[in-house]
Structure formats: structure tokens, C-alpha cells
Amino acid sequence: MFGDQPLKSFLDRVALHVDAINVAVANIPPEKIRLHVCWGNWNGPHQDDVDMVDLLPILYKAKVGALSIPLGNPRHEHETEVFKKLPLPKDMLLIPGVIDVTTNYLEHPEVVANRICASVAAVGARERVIGGTDCGFGTFASYEFIAEDVAWAKLKALSDGARLATKRFWGKA
Numbered sequence: 001m002f003g004d005q006p007l008k009s010f011l012d013r014v015a016l017h018v019d020a021i022n023v024a025v026a027n028i029p030p031e032k033i034r035l036h037v038c039w040g041n042w043n044g045p046h047q048d049d050v051d052m053v054d055l056l057p058i059l060y061k062a063k064v065g066a067l068s069i070p071l072g073n074p075r076h077e078h079e080t081e082v083f084k085k086l087p088l089p090k091d092m093l094l095i096p097g098v099i100d101v102t103t104n105y106l107e108h109p110e111v112v113a114n115r116i117c118a119s120v121a122a123v124g125a126r127e128r129v130i131g132g133t134d135c136g137f138g139t140f141a142s143y144e145f146i147a148e149d150v151a152w153a154k155l156k157a158l159s160d161g162a163r164l165a166t167k168r169f170w171g172k173a
Contacts (some may be wrong), residue, residue: 010050015058022063031065034095036077038135039070056086066093070134072107072115079090080115083122093124097134099154099159101143106153112161117168131162155169 025033037059039049044168054070059067067088071127080096086095098122099107099113116131123129137151141156 007050007054008122011054011058014055015061018058018062022061025063029065030063030091033064034068034089034137035059035064036068036079037056037070039076052076052082053086056082058090060089062084064092066095066130068097068132070097071119072134073102075122077115080118080122080156082118088123088128088147093128093130094119095130095132098131099133099158101134101137101151101154104146104150106150107157109157109160109164110159112166113164116162116165120165122167131158152156 002013021035069078082122083094096115096119098112098119112131116129119129119131120126133154137146137154
């Protein structure tokens with residue numbers, strides 16, 4: 001939709017959407033709201049995705065308690081580091097996607113734990129990070145990227161990886 005337009009046009013649209021969300025949730029406490037940010041849940045190269053560094057200043061204006069951001073796929077995993085340059089607002093949590101929901105490759109729990117730990121290191125506080133999936137496993141009607149047994153195995157890897165990360169940070173599981 002914005003492929004032939006300058007980045008500013010897209011970012012202006014994102015800002016408009018954040019403003020609309022803020023109006024819609026005005027009477028809901030922010031800690032009860034999670035905002036999912038998505039580059040599109042499809043199995044492709046994502047070479048035209050907007051960089052996180054361009055989006056975060058706008059997303060930080062959302063009156064929400066947490067941002068859910070895909071960081072488990074190869075195109076965006078490195079962007080965890082952006083949170084060091086652009087710190088998360090003090091009243092906001094990060095829910096990094098640490099499971100890629102567009103591939104049948106199964107993440108090892110250690111990989112999941114490493115991704116969670118990288119997010120904690122970038123945010124600077126273990127209490128402000130909750131591991132999640134990049135997106136939903138079934139976001140297109142009658143078309144699934146992931147076999148059902150693999151989806152369940154990925155959720156188990158998420159749980160096991162979160163347990164490992166918890167042990168690293170708190171010394172208990």
C-alpha cells in the first residue's frame with residue numbers, strides 16, 4: 001500500500017492509527033491493554049518491512065501497558081537491540097515474539113531462552129519482559145502455515161524456554 005511512497009507517508013499513517021487507538025481505549029487502564037505490532041504474518045522475505053527504529057517513537061505514544069512485537073523471525077530478531085537506543089517507556093512492558101509462527105522449524109528451548117534474555121538485556125529489567133509468539137498461528141481463514149502438532153510443540157518450547165530464562169534471572173523455575 002505504501003511501497004511507492006516515502007517512509008514518512010507510512011509513519012504518518014501509523015501515527016494516525018495510534019491516535020485512533022488512544023481515543024478508542026481512553027477509558028481503559030493502560031495496564032489492561034496490549035498492542036500487537038505486525039509486519040504481516042506470512043512466510044516470505046519481509047525485505048520491505050519498516051525498521052523498528054523508525055516505528056518505536058510512534059508506538060511509544062500508544063496508551064497501552066505492553067507492546068507485542070515480532071522478534072523471533074530472522075528478519076527482525078536483531079532489532080531487540082533497538083530498545084537500548086530507544087528505551088521502553090517506564091510504564092510499558094515488552095512482549096517480544098520469540099517463536100516464529102510462519103515456519104515448521106521448531107525452536108529449541110535454549111534459543112527461546114536466549115531470545116528472552118536478549119530482550120531483558122535490551123530493556124534492562126527482567127520484570128518488564130514476557131516471552132510470546134511473533135503472531136498467531138492461524139491468522140488466515142482455512143490456510144495454516146504450521147502443522148497443528150508443530151504449533152503445540154512450539155508453545156511447549158516457549159514455555160520451556162521461558163522457564164530456562166526465569167531460572168537464569170531469578171535462580172528458580
